[in-house]
Amino acid sequence: MASSSRDQALSLFAAANNHGDVNVKLSSLTQAKDLLLSLDPSLSADLFPFFLELQSSPESLVRKLLIQLIEEIGFKAVDHSPALVSILLTFLRDADPIIVKQSIVSGTNIFCNVFVEMIVQFQQYGKVERWLEGVWMWMLKFKDAVFGIALEPGSAGIKLLGLKFLEIFVLLFTPDNNSPEKSTGEGSRQAANISWLVGGHPLLDPVALKSEANRTIGILLNLLQPGASLPGCLTITVINWVSWIEQVQLLVCFITLRHADQFLTRS
Template sequence: MAVSQREQALSLLAAANNHGDLAVKLSSLKQAKDIFLSADLALLAAELFPYLVELQSSHEALVRKTLVEAIEEISLKTMEYSPVLMQVLLTLLSDDDSVVARQSIVAGTHIFCKVLEELALQFHRHGLVERWLEDIWSWMIKLKDTVFQIALEARSVGPRLLAIKFLETCVLLFMPDNDSRGHNTEATRSAQVFNVSWLAGGHPVLDSVALQSEANRSFLILLDLLRSASVLPGSITISVVSSMVGSIVQG
């Protein structure tokens, strides 16, 4: 079965990379993703993920957007095999196409929240954090810093709006005495369950004090953006105000 899935995935990824018809590229990529989601990635990931990664250089924005969607689904379902995909996601955060950049921020937000949850739960259940999860968290830190920069500097409004929502998410996740489980935003489809109070007994990777400092930093960035409202597009100002109010009300 694994051999058959390997051959199918190789054929589909070759079509996604090389076929001249966009519809065929997109269909092939989606079928390859479905194979990854159903296959034993312990047998396939190391060999096949490099072909998936190549798609980040596709000239078609829809292919890059679909690649981001595939990375999100694969990472959320089989996180232990996804560190190699995080560099792609980080690169596409700054894609020249606004649609691709927006999708990357959305996907990055979902993965960021899931990694936080898994870090806390893995240590709680097993008393340790596996190396692959530490590796993914290091990518999440880079992702967070990149999204912060997008919130401050991006010229395109769409990605910037989602980056501002990411700032709000960080405040809600990292502030003490905050129940984020009921919080849901455009950038976070499913309710978050991570709560910084879970780290009260200590954690080998997550520092609750450092995370609370990140919450403060996120809120201060929102405040600085609000102070610059006179030179910002109206939609950005509205988003900043909404995020600040959401942070205060939910916090």
């Protein structure tokens, strides 16, 4: 049964790579993905190289679907996760803006999920597995690349998604008063932030991350300075984001001061 599924997956990958009809390619790729996820990881491991070959497909729709499938597969392909994530960096330099946009969107979601997974793993098991460390290293490279896209001249649509990543980056590394249990219970993994880092972490330094978030706010503010080359529509967007971020930070300061006042009163 497993051998039959493997052979079927290989046939589907071949169709996704070589068939002349783009609809057949897309259908074959989707079916191959479903087979990969249904197989035992030990049996599907040698199939992922065929999956990765699709990054050189000449059809933009195939490359876009590949990015979406990488996001969907997520941590189910543990041994291949770093290689899958590395494809996103390649696609950030794609000639087709649609591919670049999808790479930023999917990469942003993966970045948030990897951040949460690193915290949860350490809290539950007292360590972060090596494969996840590898994914995080690729995510930091992704962050640097998207920062460059957001700040360099280019397509307004692509820059908008890049700037959106900067906003999410700031919010992830700005503490609030939510606990991990509350956020997870509400089903909102993206509600995570450095407030979850209780008791230390081998790879995530809250002080350094908060400092980087503050530096990023400075970058956003510089984009609003006279003479900045930001298009008008993006200027309005950045103003809204900076205003929202500042409100969050003011709330954090208020909560911190209130707790300090209560402590002094009790003392």
